[in-house]
Amino acid sequence: MNVLNPNAIASVLRDTVKDEIIKDGLKINVAGILATSDPASITYANYTRSSCEEVGISFNLITVEPESVKQLIDEVNRDSTIHGIFIYYPIWNDARDAEFRDLMSPKKDLEGLTSFWIKKLYANDRFDGDHKQFKAILPCTPLAIIKILAQTEAYMPYGLPFKGQTITVFNRSEVVGKPLAYMLSNDGARVYSFDINGGVVIDLAASRKEDVFVTREKALKESDVVITGVPSRNFDKIKAEELKEGAICLNFSSIQNFTPEAQEAAGLYIPRVGPMTVAICMRNTLQLYRNYHQKAK
Template sequence: MLVTPSIVAARYRAEIRQEIRALGTRLKVVGFLAGDYGPSLTYAEYTRNACEELGIAYELRVRNRLELEGAIGEANEDPAVHGIMVYYPVFGNEQDRYLKDVVDHRKDIEGLHSYWIRKLYENERLVDGAVAAGKAVVPCTALAVLKILEANGAYGASGTRPAEHKTVTIFNRSEVVGRPLAVMMSNDGARVYSFDEFGPMLYEVGQAVETEISRAEALAGSSMVITGVPSRAFPRIGAGEISPRTICLNFATIKNFSPEAEEKAELFIPRVGPVTVAMCMRNTLRLFRSYHAHRLAV
């Protein structure tokens, strides 16, 4: 039986709500939107609803994309703002990578700043904050994938290597989701095959090596298949490519599995959105404790 993303998100929101109430202060998150890209608008609405439910103040600031850098800088300097998120794509090219680093890493609730990415790739779980060491934040969607798998018994909930002896294939190697996810799962003990338009790589213990494995070979040997290809040109994964014991998860807005493959899989998870937003709220709390809570005592 599938434990849906909505149920998983509700569990985390309940925990976060209690922790926020115990703080005795009101957190504030600012979202930046440029353009009318449908998924971004939906994500912004999800964020607003989650913040309102948790007692977090949320403000959506709509800006022209050429004004965005300055607007983010203003939010960075505002002590009343504890978390910032930008709804991508903005330019749809390498300039978006630049914008991710414009956000102050101490307010980056999406975990996309290069500071956090380096922490992840070096497998550093803690960070020195303003007062004491706190937990590092990681990209929200990658973390959401793991939390959903964990809730459905497909991923270990404890220990240093909860994915020991698992083989995983991931179609997506973006710096936003796919590559961080491959690193996280391999650090947790999995053998991870990562595919994108430039070919396959193998991740083990956080490190990537070149491999010539084919799509068919990787899928046939995998207990989990995770996809996030935002293109209708991607050849959907068919029922004949996976075993009946495979756990399949699709985090793209476009279907990457055929209906027959979805039916054949031991478990098929079609989306992660609600949990992604919950993980952003979790990161907001972590960043507040590491970098902003000390101001309450001043």
């Protein structure tokens, strides 16, 4: 089995962020908001806090009741000493969670999930500022996946890096799968995007935005890259015989979505992206600080 472990890629990015913070003597502060007793969220909160502190980002993890989240977001938005906000989900585990994202100031949204940044992503508007001098903030996990794929043969380091590639994504959530599909398509890929209702084509070069349906069989047989993020054990795992020969397979779910045989058959198998997602969060935090909070010398 040919496996790519994201730890080494993430380590390089973390070291780059750390070196820049130390070199320039930056004092960057992040507020983490934890309003859930979900064990996975607590573990992730502690992991992101320790990871940020390792690179020199001060991280204040604030635990509150769900009813107090809105007030706390307002407070940290107004606090000029806070440069980034991280909210851990689920909180209510319903539509109210999505509403919390848009309460954050986009200038402190280190996850890139406020509608301000998402609208830019869908419009392929890659810059912000009065003179378009700042690079847009992109969602952490989708960007982490693209940065990992940049280390593979699917990616060209010039022009539209995924031009000519067909990529299937099993996950069309608003926080990962859909933004990822559009980011891949913005970079030239023909994308087959699947959720529980089936698959659609996202091919911005051909002006196709979720208007053409596609079967799982067709998508997998044509795909140079298959990306899965289905958090359910009921998902019919991707089988070796479904894959195109030499396909790159990447799983970002906490549950493996490929059979062991498919993992063996893959041209390259990437079992997780978690460390890279956290590294991207640190990169985004540094970018927000540089763009909006650093005082001119």
